[in-house]
Amino acid sequence: MLSDKSRRVVEATLPVVAEHIGEIAERFYEHMFSAHPELLDGVFNRGNQASGEQQRALAGSVAAYATKLLETPERTPEHLLSRIAHKHASLGIRPDQYQIVNHHLMWAIADTLGQAATPEVAGAWNEVYWLMAHSLIHEERGLYGARGVTPETVWRPWEVEKKFRETRDVVTFVVKRIDDRLVRTSLPGQYVTVRLRMPDGVLQPRQYSLTRADDGAHRQFSVKRVEGGDGRPPGEMSTLLHDSVDVGDMLTLSLRTGTSYSTTPGDRWSSPRRESASRRWPGCSPTSRRPSPDCRSRCSTRTWRRPPSRCAARWSMTSSNCRTRSCTSGTRTALTASNR
Numbered sequence: 641m642l643s644d645k646s647r648r649v650v651e652a653t654l655p656v657v658a659e660h661i662g663e664i665a666e667r668f669y670e671h672m673f674s675a676h677p678e679l680l681d682g683v684f685n686r687g688n689q690a691s692g693e694q695q696r697a698l699a700g701s702v703a704a705y706a707t708k709l710l711e712t713p714e715r716t717p718e719h720l721l722s723r724i725a726h727k728h729a730s731l732g733i734r735p736d737q738y739q740i741v742n743h744h745l746m747w748a749i750a751d752t753l754g755q756a757a758t759p760e761v762a763g764a765w766n767e768v769y770w771l772m773a774h775s776l777i778h779e780e781r782g783l784y785g786a787r788g789v790t791p792e793t794v795w796r797p798w799e800v801e802k803k804f805r806e807t808r809d810v811v812t813f814v815v816k817r818i819d820d821r822l823v824r825t826s827l828p829g830q831y832v833t834v835r836l837r838m839p840d841g842v843l844q845p846r847q848y849s850l851t852r853a854d855d856g857a858h859r860q861f862s863v864k865r866v867e868g869g870d871g872r873p874p875g876e877m878s879t880l881l882h883d884s885v886d887v888g889d890m891l892t893l894s895l896r897t898g899t900s901y902s903t904t905p906g907d908r909w910s911s912p913r914r915e916s917a918s919r920r921w922p923g924c925s926p927t928s929r930r931p932s933p934d935c936r937s938r939c940s941t942r943t944w945r946r947p948p949s950r951c952a953a954r955w956s957m958t959s960s961n962c963r964t965r966s967c968t969s970g971t972r973t974a975l976t977a978s979n980r
């Protein structure tokens with residue numbers, strides 16, 4: 641819970657922080673990457689940085705968290721954090737890295753606000769940051785622990801067993817484990833991060849949704865080619881996966897994460913993923929009555945495919961739409977407990 645003193649300061653400075661969030665985000669990343677260039681080698685997605693997407697996400701979420709803390713001071717808004725923790729866990733983010741982000745974010749806030757950033761103001765925002773950071777570290781520790789990994793061992797080599805074309809611009813990969821580690825069942829809407837070395841030698845991570853119930857040895861995901869144009873270069877990872885990765889090659893994938901599996905028949909997709917998936921896969925709208933063949937192959941969840949075995953008994957088969965089929969609510973506890 642935020643202290644009374646900090647609460648008053650955050651309340652007074654939230655409008656100015658929110659107003660300058662774009663600038664704070666830009667300065668934060670610039671400052672952090674110049675001190676820690678290694679974070680652009682296998683941790684941060686440089687396509688997102690270059691295209692400006694996501695730049696505001698981190699700094700913006702601190703402001704959003706502060707807003708919620710002010711609205712409901714009696715409880716910390718932990719529900720805002722799950723999605724972030726899952727993304728962090730898919731990238732192997734470590735607790736000690738929170739100090740780095742803290743240092744550069746606080747620097748960017750102070751630098752942007754100038755004289756308005758008194759020690760009192762800096763202290764109050766630092767408190768918000770660490771409330772959030774401790775919750776994230778805690779949840780991430782839980783995610784790593786439940787999967788029996790550490791941040792250093794989330795990455796795992798897989799062999800490409802199959803690669804097939806779904807449509808002109810979508811290919812599907814089936815990868816097979818080459819170690820003894822269990823391949824845990826994924827839940828609808830979950831994803832893995834693929835990490836590949838780019839032609840310039842830099843490691844890059846990208847997320848891909850899992851598209852099939854797992855059989856204990858494989859993962860499957862589909863990749864849409866990102867075309868260039870209008871001054872934008874072609875997507876680097878999707879181009880590499882389409883053109884250069886073939887059957888027999890090795891791919892590095894992280895553990896499966898993602899919070900957007902459905903819980904009740906009326907809540908098949910949580911709204912953020914529902915929006916982003918339908919944006920990402922035109923023709924695969926959550927409202928389409930029947931999926932087109934195109935939609936079927938492109939849908940980023942396991943639509944029209946087998947449900948995970950643990951879920952099968954209670955899997956709702958009522959939906960004919962192009963969307964994730966849902967477990968009934970009673971299944972949720974068992975699923976989350978056994979599949980984290």
Ligand SMILES: Cc1cc2nc3c(=O)[nH]c(=O)nc-3n(C[C@H](O)[C@H](O)[C@H](O)COP(=O)(O)OP(=O)(O)OC[C@H]3O[C@@H](n4cnc5c(N)ncnc54)[C@H](O)[C@@H]3O)c2cc1C
Nearest residue numbers: 687690691846847848849862863864872873875876877878
């Ligand atoms: C949770 C999640 C699940 C996802 N699931 C899937 C999935 O199932 N299938 C799928 O295909 N994708 C999925 N994605 C998207 C995927 O992770 C990648 O973002 C996508 O493949 C593009 O990566 P890329 O490396 O090819 O493109 P990038 O190289 O990252 O480029 C992305 C965009 O930025 C632009 N850009 C890059 N550099 C510059 C620059 N210097 N100047 C201007 N513009 C630039 C590119 O032109 C392109 O438009 C998912 C993403 C998330 C977050």
Ligand code: HEM
Nearest residue numbers: 683684685688694697698701724727733737738741772773
């Ligand atoms: C309190 C501290 C932090 C907050 C509030 C925060 C917030 C966020 C948010 C909101 C996202 C976007 C999530 C999504 O796309 O769903 C994100 C992604 C990410 N975060 Fe954090 N984060 C924090 C700490 C860290 C730390 C310590 C690191 C490690 C250096 C880190 C690395 C990343 C990376 C690599 C991504 C993915 C970004 C991309 O690929 O473009 N974050 N974070």
